[in-house]
Amino acid sequence: MNILIIGASSGIGREVSLLFLRNGHRVAMCARRIEPLEEIRRQFPYKSFVKQIDVNDCNSTSEFENISSEIGDLDCIFNVAGIGWQNRDLDSEKELLTVETNVEGFTRTIDWAFHYFASLGIKGHIGVISSIAGTKGLGPAPAYSASKAYQNTYVQALSQLSKIKGLGITFTDVRPGFVDTPLLGDGNSYPMLLKPEKVAKHIYKALLRRKRVCIIDWKYRVLVFFWRLIPNFLWYRLKI
Ligand SMILES: NC(=O)c1ccc[n+]([C@@H]2O[C@H](COP(=O)([O-])OP(=O)(O)OC[C@H]3O[C@@H](n4cnc5c(N)ncnc54)[C@H](OP(=O)(O)O)[C@@H]3O)[C@@H](O)[C@H]2O)c1
Numbered sequence: 001m002n003i004l005i006i007g008a009s010s011g012i013g014r015e016v017s018l019l020f021l022r023n024g025h026r027v028a029m030c031a032r033r034i035e036p037l038e039e040i041r042r043q044f045p046y047k048s049f050v051k052q053i054d055v056n057d058c059n060s061t062s063e064f065e066n067i068s069s070e071i072g073d074l075d076c077i078f079n080v081a082g083i084g085w086q087n088r089d090l091d092s093e094k095e096l097l098t099v100e101t102n103v104e105g106f107t108r109t110i111d112w113a114f115h116y117f118a119s120l121g122i123k124g125h126i127g128v129i130s131s132i133a134g135t136k137g138l139g140p141a142p143a144y145s146a147s148k149a150y151q152n153t154y155v156q157a158l159s160q161l162s163k164i165k166g167l168g169i170t171f172t173d174v175r176p177g178f179v180d181t182p183l184l185g186d187g188n189s190y191p192m193l194l195k196p197e198k199v200a201k202h203i204y205k206a207l208l209r210r211k212r213v214c215i216i217d218w219k220y221r222v223l224v225f226f227w228r229l230i231p232n233f234l235w236y237r238l239k240i
Contacts, residue, residue, distance in 0.1 A: 002074050003207075004028045004067065006055065006109055007081030009036040011181030012129060015200035016078065021047055023204070028071040030063070031081070055081045055105030061112040073120065076207055077113040078127040081105065084144040084183055095143035102147035107154065114158055114169060123168030127207050128155055132175050132215060132224050136235060159212070170210045174203055177220035192219055 003020055007013040009031035020027045021044045029037045030053040037050035051067040053060050068074050083101045087094045110126065117124035133141065134148030155173045162169040178190040179199050199216050206214035215221045230238075 001025045001076060001208075002028070002071050003076040003078060004030070004064070004071070004074050006030045006053065006064075006077070006079045008040070009033045011080075011183060012176070012179060012196050012199055012203070013078075013080035014040070015196045016080070016203050017048075019200045019204050026071055028067045028074075030067065055079075055109050056100050058108075060105075060108060064109075064112050064116070068116065073122060074116065074124060075122075076125045076127065077116070078203075078207065079106065079109050079113070080129050081109070082129065082183075084133075084141065084147075085186060086140045086188060087142065087144075088140050090142065098143040098147055102144070103150050106147075106151055110154065110158065114162075117169045118165070118167050123170070125170050125172065125207065125210050126155075126158075127172040127174060127203070129174045129176065129203075130155070132177050132220050132227075134175065135224050135227050136230075139240065170212075172206050172211050172214060174206060174214045174216065175220075175224075176216040177223070 003025055005013055005017050005027060008017040008029035014036065017027050017029050017040060026047045028049040029040065030051050031037060032052060032054045034050065034052040041048045041050050049067055049071045051063055053063045081101065083098060085094060110128065113126045128151055130151040131148040133145040134152045136145065138145040152173060155171045159171045176199050177192055177194060178184060179194045179196055181196055184190055194217060202214060202216045215224055
């Protein structure tokens, strides 16, 4: 398989890239930091391709075109790029940065992926990492949880659009719980922390099987099930 992974320089994206490469796939990797990508390329010189791309840059789509012409026709495009933090002080600058990457950058990237497959007539697969945080509005992370709910809905909408247009483009929405990556390196402690290597294995299978929604792992599936049942008047009172 030829796969493009956006946000491959650390955390979950890096682990997923390594797993695809170890299993013999050809992987094109993007992020703003190029050196971590070059380090992977040195390990897999014949199967990996790298490009420095900022999803918030309007020109990122032409860079996606460039790297996809290097690797050849893509079968799968996986968007991992995202930022987030706790923001209990409701610092608007942080909120807007989150929206810029997780909503605007995300939309630019996913729209490009959709048009890429549609214009080539490829029944390709598009994966995104949203989060279980999209299930409910989280007081400590307002823009983050709202941006993840946006991603959930956007992917649902494009799945329907693909059907309406008869394009055969499919989607996986990956929703992990807390994962031990630099994104959570803010000094706070997080419960039920998952290892990125383990999360990458779940994602690998979900992308190959074109699973529509993938909540990782089973403990978080149970948690999300009960979260959804909590009525708003109780949710607002929860001290999380
Ligand atoms: N860790 C968790 O607990 C957790 C839970 C659920 C969902 N997620 C989601 O999983 C995804 C990956 O996060 P992670 O935990 O693996 O954190 P991470 O290690 O910080 O990885 C984030 C990745 O996104 C890339 N990125 C960020 N902004 C970008 C931009 N403007 N343009 C291009 N690439 C950009 C980063 O690369 P550069 O900095 O080099 O650009 C990096 O490769 C995020 O969408 C996050 O919301 C994480």
